[in-house]
Amino acid sequence: MEGQRVIPLAQYSGVTRERFLQDIYPLRKPVVLKDIDLGPCMTKWTVDYLSQASGNKEVKVHVSAVPQMDFLSKNFLYRTLPFDVFIRRAAEAKHTDYFISEDEKYYLRTLGEDPRKEIADLRKQFPLLADDIQIPEYFEKEQFFSTVFRISSAGMQLWTHYDVMDNFLIQVTGKKKVVLYSPRDAPYLYLSGTKSEVLDVDEPDLKKYPLFVKARRYECQLNAGDVLFIPALWFHNVTSEEFGVGVNVFWKHLPSNCYDKTDTYGNKDLAAASRAVQILDRALKTLEELPEEYRDFYGRRMVLRIQEKTYSTNYE
Numbered sequence: 001m002e003g004q005r006v007i008p009l010a011q012y013s014g015v016t017r018e019r020f021l022q023d024i025y026p027l028r029k030p031v032v033l034k035d036i037d038l039g040p041c042m043t044k045w046t047v048d049y050l051s052q053a054s055g056n057k058e059v060k061v062h063v064s065a066v067p068q069m070d071f072l073s074k075n076f077l078y079r080t081l082p083f084d085v086f087i088r089r090a091a092e093a094k095h096t097d098y099f100i101s102e103d104e105k106y107y108l109r110t111l112g113e114d115p116r117k118e119i120a121d122l123r124k125q126f127p128l129l130a131d132d133i134q135i136p137e138y139f140e141k142e143q144f145f146s147t148v149f150r151i152s153s154a155g156m157q158l159w160t161h162y163d164v165m166d167n168f169l170i171q172v173t174g175k176k177k178v179v180l181y182s183p184r185d186a187p188y189l190y191l192s193g194t195k196s197e198v199l200d201v202d203e204p205d206l207k208k209y210p211l212f213v214k215a216r217r218y219e220c221q222l223n224a225g226d227v228l229f230i231p232a233l234w235f236h237n238v239t240s241e242e243f244g245v246g247v248n249v250f251w252k253h254l255p256s257n258c259y260d261k262t263d264t265y266g267n268k269d270l271a272a273a274s275r276a277v278q279i280l281d282r283a284l285k286t287l288e289e290l291p292e293e294y295r296d297f298y299g300r301r302m303v304l305r306i307q308e309k310t311y312s313t314n315y316e
């Protein structure tokens with residue numbers, strides 16, 4: 001976007017668990033951690049090796065004719081492929097076998113065996129490969145939620161969204177550009193559930209999304225070996241500049257009973273948040289019983305009350 005200010009993320013090198021927990025985690029801001037020992041995956045995870053290690057495991061992938069995936073127009077397909085076929089296609093620019101076109105793009109976000117009930121865990125779904133990666137466990141064992149493969153073709157862009165768990169996005173191979181927005185800027189992102197309708201964050205349609213200019217754009221480049229800490233609720237938009245293999249680990253920042261028990265992706269709103277939204281919907285339905293003049297009056301007063309009671313004064 002013309003002239004928009006970009007706020008670079010802070011970067012730290014060789015951060016230990018102790019330092020992370022003391023100095024970085026409490027700030028609840030995204031940061032890039034460099035030079036962390038991620039284990040043998042850093043040299044081992046070539047296309048050939050990945051294909052051989054877990055080749056015949058079936059994976060469900062996103063396939064798109066264009067690099068910018070669009071959840072509104074659904075310009076992508078879901079297809080199932082053996083892991084080795086998927087890896088080869090994601091790594092090549094032109095395909096001889098394809099679903100849509102010879103330059104279609106691929107994206108994999110791994111799931112549990114039964115995606116509705118089971119949570120993604122590399123140790124269960126890819127045990128051989130899981131041994132190659134040393135996940136920075138800068139949280140208690142009980143807080144662990146999931147480990148997810150994020151593998152994409154060069155150019156692929158994933159829409160802006162938030163997740164409800166804390167997250168380390170570990171870039172093992174390839175390069176990514178990640179654009180982030182604070183949870184505070186949610187009012188400017190035109191949300192549809194957990195996703196932003198502003199798909200093109202570089203050239204947004206400002207006639208359609210005029211408030212988007214107010215969203216402060218944080219940005220980082222992830223190179224092989226980098227780990228991005230994404231706190232829960234921080235929006236992220238990810239573009240793979242090269243074919244690359246990433247793994248992300250979600251963990252629970254709050255006590256387990258705060259989360260939705262049916263959440264297998266790490267992106268269902270907290271149980272109390274969903275309940276509050278339902279109650280608000282009922283209040284809105286009730287306000288419809290009033291004539292416009294009164295609805296407006298009580299509506300404005302309720303907004304004020306919500307602001308007074310919920311907004312944090314802890315602004316930067």
Ligand SMILES: O=C(O)CCC(=O)C(=O)O
Nearest residue numbers: 150158163169238246248
């Ligand atoms: O890197 C990607 O492909 C997306 C990462 C992401 O959305 C996440 O880790 O929550």
Ligand SMILES: [Fe+2]
Nearest residue numbers: 161162163236
């Ligand atoms: Fe995410």
